[in-house]
Amino acid sequence: MTTILNIQNLSKKIKGRELLKNVTLIIDKPGVYGIIGRNGSGKSLLFKTIAGLFVPSGGTVKVFDDIIGKGNFPKSFGALLDTPGFLSHYSGFRNLKILASIQNQIDDEAIENVLKLVGLDSNDKGPVRKYSLGMRQRLGIAQAIMENPKLLLLDEPMNGLDESGVSDMREMILNFKRQGITILLASHNPEDISLLCDEVYKMDGGKLELNFINI
Numbered sequence: 386m387t388t389i390l391n392i393q394n395l396s397k398k399i400k401g402r403e404l405l406k407n408v409t410l411i412i413d414k415p416g417v418y419g420i421i422g423r424n425g426s427g428k429s430l431l432f433k434t435i436a437g438l439f440v441p442s443g444g445t446v447k448v449f450d451d452i453i454g455k456g457n458f459p460k461s462f463g464a465l466l467d468t469p470g471f472l473s474h475y476s477g478f479r480n481l482k483i484l485a486s487i488q489n490q491i492d493d494e495a496i497e498n499v500l501k502l503v504g505l506d507s508n509d510k511g512p513v514r515k516y517s518l519g520m521r522q523r524l525g526i527a528q529a530i531m532e533n534p535k536l537l538l539l540d541e542p543m544n545g546l547d548e549s550g551v552s553d554m555r556e557m558i559l560n561f562k563r564q565g566i567t568i569l570l571a572s573h574n575p576e577d578i579s580l581l582c583d584e585v586y587k588m589d590g591g592k593l594e595l596n597f598i599n600i
């Protein structure tokens with residue numbers, strides 16, 4: 386069976402600082418996997434390394450059958466990282482269309498549907514610079530899921546969301562899980578972690594360890 390995510394002895398050094406230390410994480414069963422840990426402990430850096438945005442200093446990251454890094458990016462994969470970057474003078478729809486043109490897997494209708502799914506108006510011609518933080522976050526989720534990933538990384542997806550946004554986001558995450566999508570969720574909110582996650586890992590000074598299993 387193909388492993389969804391296989392991280393072996395991953396380390397990352399930047400300017401002499403060892404920011405990820407011997408991280409090993411094997412995920413072979415779909416579900417929601419939480420990552421908790423203090424500010425600066427390395428959660429976002431781990432996500433960016435899985436996404437192929439940082440090359441490991443040591444060890445390996447494998448997503449499905451591909452070794453990630455050195456220009457090799459994961460497939461069947463979507464991510465909401467800490468700063469979703471969009472072209473601020475274009476609409477949400479236009480931004481997604483530009484991103485979708487890279488892979489050319491989905492059409493305009495699929496983009497409209499994903500915008501509706503995250504609670505944005507697909508006919509809204511207003512530029513992203515006029516979006517609130519929560520609207521940007523929703524657009525970030527739309528971007529992450531639009532190509533039907535099997536592995537989804539969500540780095541603090543509730544950031545900037547109001548109460549109804551948080552409950553929508555929880556519902557969406559549970560729906561993705563029902564569809565068999567594997568989610569890595571970094572969060573500081575204990576309620577989100579206990580409600581959503583099957584297993585929870587803790588990052589501490591660049592080291593990752595299993596914290597608890599939700600049964």
Ligand SMILES: Nc1ncnc2c1ncn2[C@@H]1O[C@H](COP(=O)(O)OP(=O)(O)OP(=O)(O)O)[C@@H](O)[C@H]1O
Nearest residue numbers: 399404422423424425426427428429430431467588
């Ligand atoms: N591009 C980079 N260059 C140098 N250092 C970095 C870089 N990115 C992250 N770091 C450092 O790596 C460490 C871990 O940062 P990271 O953003 O992964 O923390 P985090 O666990 O996501 O924290 P938070 O809970 O605040 O989001 C920090 O000490 C940070 O300064």
Ligand SMILES: [Mg+2]
Nearest residue numbers: 428429467540
């Ligand atoms: Mg972070």
